[in-house]
Amino acid sequence: MADRSGRKPVDSDRRRRQIQLLIIYIVSTILIALLTFLFVKALISDKEELRDKGIAEFKAGNYEKAIEYFNESLNEKQLFSKKMDLDTKMYLGTAEIKCKKYADAVITLEELKKENEGTLDFNRVEQLLQFARTMSGYGKEDPESLIPDLEVAASNGSKSVYILLAACYYNTGNYEKMINAYKEFTNEYGMTNYVAYQLSSYYLRLNDYDTAANYIKGAPYGDDDLFLPELLYNEVLLYENKKDYNTAIEKMAAVYEMEPENEEFKKEYDFLYTRLYPNTDPVNKEDID
Numbered sequence: 001m002a003d004r005s006g007r008k009p010v011d012s013d014r015r016r017r018q019i020q021l022l023i024i025y026i027v028s029t030i031l032i033a034l035l036t037f038l039f040v041k042a043l044i045s046d047k048e049e050l051r052d053k054g055i056a057e058f059k060a061g062n063y064e065k066a067i068e069y070f071n072e073s074l075n076e077k078q079l080f081s082k083k084m085d086l087d088t089k090m091y092l093g094t095a096e097i098k099c100k101k102y103a104d105a106v107i108t109l110e111e112l113k114k115e116n117e118g119t120l121d122f123n124r125v126e127q128l129l130q131f132a133r134t135m136s137g138y139g140k141e142d143p144e145s146l147i148p149d150l151e152v153a154a155s156n157g158s159k160s161v162y163i164l165l166a167a168c169y170y171n172t173g174n175y176e177k178m179i180n181a182y183k184e185f186t187n188e189y190g191m192t193n194y195v196a197y198q199l200s201s202y203y204l205r206l207n208d209y210d211t212a213a214n215y216i217k218g219a220p221y222g223d224d225d226l227f228l229p230e231l232l233y234n235e236v237l238l239y240e241n242k243k244d245y246n247t248a249i250e251k252m253a254a255v256y257e258m259e260p261e262n263e264e265f266k267k268e269y270d271f272l273y274t275r276l277y278p279n280t281d282p283v284n285k286e287d288i289d
Contacts, residue, residue: 046072046076051088057261093108113129146168160185178202182198252269
């Protein structure tokens with residue numbers, strides 16, 4: 001029926017359906033936009049930037065600062081970042097070892113080993129983990145208080161404790177026992193870059209360059225890259241002592257390339273450069289690469 005004006009009445013049910021469809025469309029559009037925003041947000045974060053900052057600090061030898069950035073990066077949530085996080089944890093565990101935070105390194109590396117699934121070199125992860133486990137008592141207590149129990153463990157046949165025992169002897173000034181402990185360790189497990197670095201550093205401080213050189217020559221180098229830059233730096237100091245500045249600067253350039261932001265390495269390179277070219281400013285880092 002038409003009203004008095006001759007117009008048909010509006011179909012209220014049809015209008016209601018149109019309004020409902022409009023509301024559904026608006027709500028759906030908002031939900032899609034929100035989900036898209038959340039998905040993009042999950043893909044994009046500061047994770048990679050924080051990781052890059054951590055790597056830069058690591059290469060500069062600023063391991064404490066590197067640890068801060070690596071932890072911040074790992075705490076950032078981001079989709080499809082598992083492979084990157086595994087590599088970050090490798091850096092983190094190594095930095096913790098460099099800072100003698102061995103208990104923290106054990107936690108980090110155990111998580112890494114569990115999550116790895118073949119992404120990273122298993123042997124490398126295991127090597128770092130075993131070293132961190134061996135040294136994990138260091139720093140928890142006063143080194144002197146650890147020595148009696150470690151000596152008992154060593155006398156009972158535990159050879160791995162010698163590396164921790166040597167560190168404790170060093171901190172208590174028992175240098176002869178330190179050397180013997182390192183020898184016991186290497187007799188069982190062979191020379192490592194860490195041991196070669198520690199012993200060569202000790203003999204360099206005594207100005208016993210021949211003995212220091214023997215330990216540096218006996219290191220495994222590329223087969224064990226933990227403390228490799230530090231070990232090679234000690235080799236540079238040997239050539240510097242001989243005033244063989246050409247060989248020293250050549251080797252220093254290789255060390256500097258490993259950690260191009262390391263201030264100590266830069267100072268040594270600049271020093272050697274001034275010995276060779278006393279009236280010339282040292283070259284920039286970019287010229288070394």
